[in-house]
Amino acid sequence: xxxxxxxxxxxxxxxxxxxxxxxxxxxxxxxxxxxxxxxxxxxxxxxxxxxxxxxxxxxxxxxxxxxxxxxxxxxxxxxxxxxxxxxxxxxxxxxxxxxxxxxxxxxxxxxxxxxxxxxxxxxxxxxxxxxxxxxxxxxxxxxxxxxxxxxxxxxxxxxxxxxxxxxxxxxxxxxxxxxxxxxxxxxxxxxxxxxxxxxxxxxxxxxxxxxxxxxxxxxxxxxxxxxxxxxxxxxxxxxxxxxxxxxxxxxxxxxxxxxxxxxxxxxxxxxxxxxxxxxxxxxxxxxxxxxxxxxxxxxxxxxxxxxxxxxxxxxxxxxxxxxxxxxxxxxxxxxxxxxxxxxxxxxxxxxxxxxxxxxxxxxxxxxxxxxxxxxxxxxxxxxxxxxxxxxxxxxxxxxxxxxxxxxxxxxxxxxxxxxxxxxxxxxxxxxxxxxxxxxxxxxxxxxxxxxxxxxxxxxxxxxxxxxxxxxxxxxxxxxxxxxxxxxxxxxxxxxxxxxxxxxxxxxxxxxxxxxxxxxxxxxxxxxxxxxxxxxxxxxxxxxxxxxxxxxxxxxxxxxxxxxxxxxx
Amino acid sequence: xxxxxxxxxxxxxxxxxxxxxxxxxxxxxxxxxxxxxxxxxxxxxxxxxxxxxxxxxxxxxxxxxxxxxxxxxxxxxxxxxxxxxxxxxxxxxxxxxxxxxxxxxxx
Numbered sequence: 001x002x003x004x005x006x007x008x009x010x011x012x013x014x015x016x017x018x019x020x021x022x023x024x025x026x027x028x029x030x031x032x033x034x035x036x037x038x039x040x041x042x043x044x045x046x047x048x049x050x051x052x053x054x055x056x057x058x059x060x061x062x063x064x065x066x067x068x069x070x071x072x073x074x075x076x077x078x079x080x081x082x083x084x085x086x087x088x089x090x091x092x093x094x095x096x097x098x099x100x101x102x103x104x105x106x107x108x109x110x111x112x113x114x115x116x117x118x119x120x121x122x123x124x125x126x127x128x129x130x131x132x133x134x135x136x137x138x139x140x141x142x143x144x145x146x147x148x149x150x151x152x153x154x155x156x157x158x159x160x161x162x163x164x165x166x167x168x169x170x171x172x173x174x175x176x177x178x179x180x181x182x183x184x185x186x187x188x189x190x191x192x193x194x195x196x197x198x199x200x201x202x203x204x205x206x207x208x209x210x211x212x213x214x215x216x217x218x219x220x221x222x223x224x225x226x227x228x229x230x231x232x233x234x235x236x237x238x239x240x241x242x243x244x245x246x247x248x249x250x251x252x253x254x255x256x257x258x259x260x261x262x263x264x265x266x267x268x269x270x271x272x273x274x275x276x277x278x279x280x281x282x283x284x285x286x287x288x289x290x291x292x293x294x295x296x297x298x299x300x301x302x303x304x305x306x307x308x309x310x311x312x313x314x315x316x317x318x319x320x321x322x323x324x325x326x327x328x329x330x331x332x333x334x335x336x337x338x339x340x341x342x343x344x345x346x347x348x349x350x351x352x353x354x355x356x357x358x359x360x361x362x363x364x365x366x367x368x369x370x371x372x373x374x375x376x377x378x379x380x381x382x383x384x385x386x387x388x389x390x391x392x393x394x395x396x397x398x399x400x401x402x403x404x405x406x407x408x409x410x411x412x413x414x415x416x417x418x419x420x421x422x423x424x425x426x427x428x429x430x431x432x433x434x435x436x437x438x439x440x441x442x443x444x445x446x447x448x449x450x451x452x453x454x455x456x457x458x459x460x461x462x463x464x465x466x467x468x469x470x471x472x473x474x475x476x477x478x479x480x481x482x483x484x485x486x487x488x489x490x491x492x493x494x495x496x497x498x499x500x501x502x503x504x505x506x507x508x509x510x511x512x513x514x515x516x517x518x519x520x521x522x523x524x525x526x527x528x529x530x531x532x533x534x535x536x537x538x539x540x541x542x543x544x545x546x547x548x549x550x551x552x553x554x555x556x557x558x559x560x561x562x563x564x565x566x567x568x
Numbered sequence: 569x570x571x572x573x574x575x576x577x578x579x580x581x582x583x584x585x586x587x588x589x590x591x592x593x594x595x596x597x598x599x600x601x602x603x604x605x606x607x608x609x610x611x612x613x614x615x616x617x618x619x620x621x622x623x624x625x626x627x628x629x630x631x632x633x634x635x636x637x638x639x640x641x642x643x644x645x646x647x648x649x650x651x652x653x654x655x656x657x658x659x660x661x662x663x664x665x666x667x668x669x670x671x672x673x674x675x
Contacts, residue, residue, distance in 0.1 A: 258639035466632035
């Protein structure tokens with residue numbers, strides 16, 4: 001029984017401590033065993049578990065297992081296992097310990113039954129994950145990590161402020177349906193929105209993830225944003241605003257992804273696009289839509305992880321990640337190429353691959369609930385995601401023009417991790433019932449009917465045709481050594497420039513005031529000096545003591561004279 | 569064929585223009601078949617647009633072409649040199665545009 005009440009994050013935190021104290025094979029074994037044991041423990045749990053403690057006057061629930069949190073619990077164990085296998089070759093205590101802490105924090109957050117516990121793990125997520133960026137150990141990575149940390153901590157503070165308002169209004173901290181009511185609802189909504197990469201709040205993701213280490217990006221892509229999706233599904237299902245936010249999230253990143261050169265940054269944009277589908281599903285709020293959102297989160301962790309792993313392998317082996325510097329790698333990295341294509345097919349939602357069985361749930365739900373415009377946007381985004389993630393990623397990395405790089409496939413542990421992810425992509429695509437059984441709502445849904453298969457295949461093949469046509473005609477934008485401005489321009493350039501100019505003005509003003517005050521002081525000093533210096537009327541230093549004695553003598557003589565005259 | 573040694577400069581699959589043409593023609597063939605299949609497969613649809621002949625293929629093609637042209641146009645506004653943020657920023661002036669990579673790897 002004690003096993004059931006042991007929160008899922010505890011084994012990970014203990015393992016992090018043990019990993020810090022051990023090394024070599026022992027550390028690797030600890031890291032591999034923890035997610036497996038954790039997953040078994042979750043499997044053996046009864047349907048619902050809650051652990052409650054009293055903290056001052058408030059009832060806290062640091063551990064709550066129900067179908068929704070359990071789904072994410074399984075997902076995070078799986079993602080942690082894959083990422084750990086992928087990083088087995090890394091000899092860096094910092095990264096390995098932080099990986100366990102990060103995965104543990106994500107588990108703590110999804111099993112948190114109250115807002116205070118959620119806040120604690122929310123901040124743990126930020127402070128552990130930033131080290132995966134800093135572990136790049138370059139100035140760039142340091143700066144990007146700093147920007148990332150600031151945004152994440154801001155999100156945490158908004159969550160805390162929201163929790164304070166919530167407990168004031170409702171008298172409880174329990175994390176259930178919140179809705180956009182009052183200050184609490186909005187503050188928490190924005191806090192989740194930052195972590196979930198809502199439009200205009202999204203830039204931390206595309207800024208920081210591509211700067212992390214090869215293995216760090218894989219971990220980062222799995223946890224933070226999915227915790228936010230979980231929290232939205234718990235607190236804001238059926239919030240119509242989310243449908244429109246989600247639709248915007250599916251569409252705007254694909255434009256950036258098409259012209260972006262850094263292939264890991266392309267994937268980061270593509271990640272926002274996939275998150276958009278989930279946000280739309282949560283916003284629609286019907287059983288089918290929320291199930292679809294959660295199933296898509298599950299699949300996204302796996303196929304996006306696979307794509308990040310494939311690009312990580314390319315970066316690791318070639319030292320390059322820009323589309324303009326790559327190409328022709330299929331010749332010497334055939335296994336990575338194949339695995340990457342499986343990931344690309346999954347994210348593009350080809351029938352028999354995992355993306356198909358979850359994305360279609362959200363699309364159908366959008367149509368059934370009369371969100372026609374949104375449905376058209378989602379369809380546009382589906383074609384777009386195939387274009388930039390499905391074709392562009394494998395094409396520019398492994399095909400396109402031969403960059404002359406002749407590197408081999410990555411180490412076996414990396415290949416194994418990618419293989420596991422690829423097998424899961426296909427397995428879920430072929431047999432979706434296994435995934436559907438884990439979903440929180442009971443639902444009979446079958447993605448495989450002739451209409452769905454035909455329409456989706458048509459959409460994808462004609463998108464591919466468009467790619468070929470644009471390429472043959474020379475209309476396709478070439479990969480250029482350049483970056484593209486995004487909202488980070490505001491805080492990296494605009495605000496920086498504003499602050500610099502404001503400080504320049506303040507400095508000038510400050511200098512003027514000082515000059516003025518000093519002038520007054522000097523004038524006073526001069527006055528004193530004049531009266532003291534040579535020729536000064538009263539206290540001149542240069543007047544000899546003798547003159548004073550003489551004056552005293554004169555005074556005495558006068559006094560004597562006056563008193564003498566008086567007596568007559 | 570693809571597994572040949574890295575050093576050998578032998579022909580790979582896509583080194584021959586003929587193979588590339590074959591793949592592209594294969595794609596054309598698939599597209600044509602998918603278009604024709606609409607006559608044989610009865611489609612149930614929720615939305616009236618879905619019932620239009622060739623709606624999905626046309627939408628997919630037009631969406632992608634529009635996407636690419638729009639993105640190209642965006643480049644005129646958004647594209648900056650690679651060292652855009654490094655130039656003038658004290659925090660990032662260090663000349664290391666190396667991506668984090670193999671330096672953490674043993675062996």
